[in-house]
Amino acid sequence: MDDEWDDDCSGVVPPPPPVHSNLNTCGEVVNSRGRGFTTFTDEENEDGVNKFGSNGFGERRGRGGFRGRGGRGGGRGGGRDRRDGDSNGGYENGDRGDRGERGERGRGRGGRGGGRGGEEGEEGKKPPVTYVPPEPTLDEHEIFSSAISSGINFDKLDCIRVKVTGENPPRPIDSFETANLRKFVLDNILKSGYTKPTPIQKQAIPIIMDGRDLMGCAQTGSGKTAAFLLPIINMLLQDNAELVNGHCSQPQVVIVAPTRELTLQIFNEARKFAYGSVLKIAVAYGGTAVRHQTEQIARGCHILVATPGRLQDFVDRNRVSFESIRFVVLDEADRMLDMGFMPAVEKIMDHSSMVACGQRQTLMFSATFPEDIQHLAGRFLNNYLFVAVGIVGGASADVEQIFHLVSKYEKREMLKKIVEENDIKKVDIVLNYDLPKSIDEYVHRIGRTGRVGNRGMAVSFYDPDIDAPLSADLAKILRQAEQPVPDFLEGGGGTTSFKANKYGGSDIRHVVRLHHWCLSRRGSFHLLVCVRLVLHVLLYATVKLTEAMPSDYISITSGANFIHGQLGVYPSQN
Numbered sequence: 328m329d330d331e332w333d334d335d336c337s338g339v340v341p342p343p344p345p346v347h348s349n350l351n352t353c354g355e356v357v358n359s360r361g362r363g364f365t366t367f368t369d370e371e372n373e374d375g376v377n378k379f380g381s382n383g384f385g386e387r388r389g390r391g392g393f394r395g396r397g398g399r400g401g402g403r404g405g406g407r408d409r410r411d412g413d414s415n416g417g418y419e420n421g422d423r424g425d426r427g428e429r430g431e432r433g434r435g436r437g438g439r440g441g442g443r444g445g446e447e448g449e450e451g452k453k454p455p456v457t458y459v460p461p462e463p464t465l466d467e468h469e470i471f472s473s474a475i476s477s478g479i480n481f482d483k484l485d486c487i488r489v490k491v492t493g494e495n496p497p498r499p500i501d502s503f504e505t506a507n508l509r510k511f512v513l514d515n516i517l518k519s520g521y522t523k524p525t526p527i528q529k530q531a532i533p534i535i536m537d538g539r540d541l542m543g544c545a546q547t548g549s550g551k552t553a554a555f556l557l558p559i560i561n562m563l564l565q566d567n568a569e570l571v572n573g574h575c576s577q578p579q580v581v582i583v584a585p586t587r588e589l590t591l592q593i594f595n596e597a598r599k600f601a602y603g604s605v606l607k608i609a610v611a612y613g614g615t616a617v618r619h620q621t622e623q624i625a626r627g628c629h630i631l632v633a634t635p636g637r638l639q640d641f642v643d644r645n646r647v648s649f650e651s652i653r654f655v656v657l658d659e660a661d662r663m664l665d666m667g668f669m670p671a672v673e674k675i676m677d678h679s680s681m682v683a684c685g686q687r688q689t690l691m692f693s694a695t696f697p698e699d700i701q702h703l704a705g706r707f708l709n710n711y712l713f714v715a716v717g718i719v720g721g722a723s724a725d726v727e728q729i730f731h732l733v734s735k736y737e738k739r740e741m742l743k744k745i746v747e748e749n750d751i752k753k754v755d756i757v758l759n760y761d762l763p764k765s766i767d768e769y770v771h772r773i774g775r776t777g778r779v780g781n782r783g784m785a786v787s788f789y790d791p792d793i794d795a796p797l798s799a800d801l802a803k804i805l806r807q808a809e810q811p812v813p814d815f816l817e818g819g820g821g822t823t824s825f826k827a828n829k830y831g832g833s834d835i836r837h838v839v840r841l842h843h844w845c846l847s848r849r850g851s852f853h854l855l856v857c858v859r860l861v862l863h864v865l866l867y868a869t870v871k872l873t874e875a876m877p878s879d880y881i882s883i884t885s886g887a888n889f890i891h892g893q894l895g896v897y898p899s900q901n
């Protein structure tokens with residue numbers, strides 16, 4: 328055992344009889360069915376991790392593995408307990424943020440023993456995570472068939488309004504063929520079934536190839552992953568990027584994303600576009616044996632895709648350093664913020680080995696662009712271009728949003744009815760059995776359907792006793808997507824926090840710059856001079872006005888304030 332951090336099989340209490348036959352003595356799921364990537368254990372399901380048993384390739388598969396002994400306690404059921412949860416395989420999946428919110432409401436499960444450095448549960452120290460995912464497939468057909476294909480509304484994506492701000496943006500591309508990509512990359516794009524770039528790809532590819540930093544806001548399922556991966560892979564291949572391996576791996580690209588599902592999605596997309604090349608891609612996320620991932624990373628990688636907590640752990644242990652970094656990508660930055668990952672992200676960005684801003688390229692993506700994210704963009708990015716596609720923070724018009732007014736006791740019956748009445752071909756359904764607390768989370772969830780021009784449907788159970796605070800936001804999202812708003816949402820009584828038309832989607836750098844200038848010494852001096860000038864002009868104008876006034880006007884002067892009024896004849900009180 329290298330150190331306490333490394334996973335170790337000793338001391339693991341033997342698990343209950345396995346449901347699965349393919350477990351080794353440490354309780355690892357070995358060789359799980361097919362090429363699955365993560366057939367998660369029940370323990371992980373209990374904690375909200377991949378409850379559908381996703382294999383990381385977008386498929387759903389049955390549950391396997393065993394129920395681990397993980398301590399409960401920990402006392403913090405929330406997604407904001409991210410650091411511990413992450414390093415121990417906590418909540419890094421799409422459900423986690425929501426669970427976090429529930430935890431804050433006092434219904435959380437109390438985490439998984441608090442994790443390393445956290446509080447231990449009543450059952451004592453939490454056993455280390457020993458799960459080792461199977462090796463990803465090497466089969467070309469499987470690699471290229473993992474993604475969904477574009478849908479009937481793909482061409483309509485071109486009608487979405489795109490806004491680009493910042494200095495000297497390059498011209499957008501019309502096609503992949505005219506993007507100056509190497510033939511090798513073009514061939515892989517073709518094999519992936521992409522014939523035409525999406526709006527965010529049209530803008531982002533030339534911006535990144537131009538060496539610029541980018542802040543991109545585009546709705547879910549709009550092809551953001553390829554928008555940053557294609558130019559990065561192209562540039563690495565062009566420059567014959569060297570592989571640095573050994574005890575401390577030095578990737579040239581680090582991509583940070585909030586959930587396991589997303590890191591795996593990015594990892595799989597990267598493997599596609601780099602297929603057949605020398606480029607090595609590694610992935611690191613919680614819930615898997617650290618030792619296994621350490622070995623993978625020690626072999627060296629050009630591109631490392633990771634969740635923030637696990638990456639921070641690797642960096643803290645000197646297993647990864649950032650001195651060779653050329654690109655940093657922060658994907659779904661808004662979710663990382665919501666889920667409490669920002670301290671980890673900041674530690675990574677401020678790490679002593681990290682290449683300075685301006686000497687690396689930093690690309691940040693976010694579905695929404697609230698003030699917090701804008702400040703981060705200002706800190707991490709250098710003279711960036713801002714690209715917004717569609718209504719930032721809004722839902723795709725390709726997702727039909729249906730709401731059912733139900734109490735929590737009626738939900739189960741309603742679910743049965745919906746499952747029986749709906750098998751609609753080629754339309755994926757997202758069902759919100761319980762609505763999330765935040766509108767951003769709702770938009771993210773329903774964005775798992777209706778992707779790249781496909782039709783989708785989102786069915787939500789709305790219980791006014793619980794969900795009323797979300798009603799106004801839901802109504803706004805529906806209106807914005809030009810969908811009917813049920814009466815019970817119109818009168819729901821919630822107050823809207825959705826800011827698509829405010830700071831939610833605009834580049835306010837000029838406002839921020841003005842604000843900073845005003846606060847600076849020079850700025851305050853100029854401001855003072857301006858204010859005095861205005862006051863003098865006002866004073867002069869008032870004096871002239873007073874001179875020209877009919878005699879029944881009165882001017883009361885107090886310092887620089889003038890109050891004008893017409894003299895009136897008031898009825899006597901007597």
Ligand SMILES: Nc1ncnc2c1ncn2[C@@H]1O[C@H](COP(=O)(O)OP(=O)(O)OP(=O)(O)O)[C@@H](O)[C@H]1O
Pocket residue numbers: 474475476477520521522523524525528545546547548549550551552553592774775778779
């Ligand atoms: N130009 C394209 N043509 C056809 N399919 C595409 C194209 N670009 C991306 N896709 C496919 O569309 C799907 C969604 O893309 P992607 O995952 O990059 O979206 P996203 O914007 O990152 O969404 P989210 O933020 O919800 O993860 C993927 O399956 C991807 O392979």
